[in-house]
Amino acid sequence: MITKRNFIAILPCLGSCFGAQADGFPDKPIRLIVPVAAGGSADLLGRLVGQQLSELYKQPVVVENKAGASGHIGAEYVSRAAPDGYTLLIGIQPVQASYRIYPKLNYDPGKSLDTLGIIGSFPSVVLVHPSVAANDISDLIKLAKASPAALNFGSAGPGSATHLGAELFLRDAGVKMTHVPYKGSSAASADLMGGQIQLMFENLPTAIGLMKSGKVRALAVTGAKRSPSLPNLPTVAEQGVPEYEFVGWYTVAAPLGLPPEVAKKLSADIHKIVHSPGLASRWADLGVTPIGGTVAQSNEYVHSEAVKYTKLIKDAQLGL
Known part of the structure; x- marks a missing residue:
């Protein structure tokens, strides 16, 4: 039986084990879900970021298009995935900012997704x-x-x-x-x-x-x-x-509940990628302003956008 004294004694071990686990991330392929059909801006930017993550991590980043319901089919799928960093989402405005248009969703995007970084705005x-x-x-x-x-x-x-x-x-x-x-x-x-x-x-x-x-x-x-x-x-x-x-803007998001060190690592690497000199000319050609940011900054930005567009949805009576 684990007593309170024994539990306290193993806490340092849990911390070191967790740290080692985060340090080894990723050790297998990552799935990057694009919640819209291939051929649009989200797909284009998602594949650019996915390629860069794959090169950085020396692991495949498999980009999958799961379209439908203005992105909510793919986003709900990601929200229900294991929060381990191996299933990520290209976040889009319908999913993270204007989801109040859909009052009967089977999940709450504002409470079940964690924004790791903003790819850019345009x-x-x-x-x-x-x-x-x-x-x-x-x-x-x-x-x-x-x-x-x-x-x-x-x-x-x-x-x-x-x-x-x-x-x-x-x-x-x-x-x-x-x-x-x-x-x-x-x-x-x-x-x-x-x-x-x-x-x-x-x-x-x-x-x-x-x-x-x-x-x-x-x-x-x-x-x-x-x-x-x-x-x-x-x-x-x-x-x-x-x-x-x-x-407009796109993000990289994940299921809520990622280990903090994994979320921090992914966020820092996304920031590094979007601001890398190698992508500067590509962003310029596409008219994208790279942003990046920490997890806290990214979530704050998305929340402020959700407040703004919730008001527009209400004022213009756009709800379905």
Whole structure:
């Protein structure tokens, strides 16, 4: 029988055993779940980070796409995994910030996921099909006020960055449009290029490729200032909606309850990766501002974003 005295006596051993376990992490492959379909920004950035983690740890980092319910199928899967650091999640805004859109989830993202680091932030780009009679944001607002039923905007799904950026614009510009949700950004952008929808607030990392196709026209970036990747493209604020600003972000998250030393190690390594000189030019090309941060800083940032978007969901009555 373990007495109180015996338990106290073995505490130093438990501490040293735990330390050794953390020092040896990882000693087997890691699964990195991307909770959306392949081809979008989350998938692109997730694979970049996964590759860097694999090279750093000398272990395979297997990237798996588990799409559905705006990321919640994959996120719930991760939330129920063993909290040992071997199952990680690419965190996205629908999962970690705007989950109140889905009131009947089988898990609570705010209480079951731990944010280890912020990969980076980026603005969106307001893209329209060439058939839309708008060459700038002022034209788009006039068109929306004259014929609101004529404009449909696509998104990667309810609560996604591509949805939230548009909803903020509708609120701040005082206009109405019809939301057409898709199961992923790539499906929405395909219909935008085909003319089935008229516009999209696409994440900058993937918007750049769409712009190069010549099948869409860019009107503005959604950040507070112009993007170094698109220096000649003005912001929405510059074009008559001065209070408007929107940026998207992605994180690396894990099931709540990771051993503190494992969480600390993963967080430090994620910070090191996103700020590594080898990725600087890649981030610049994609228009991504790397962030990183500690576990505490990352969780605080995500919580503040959740508060902001919960208010938007309530004010705009976006709940499903």
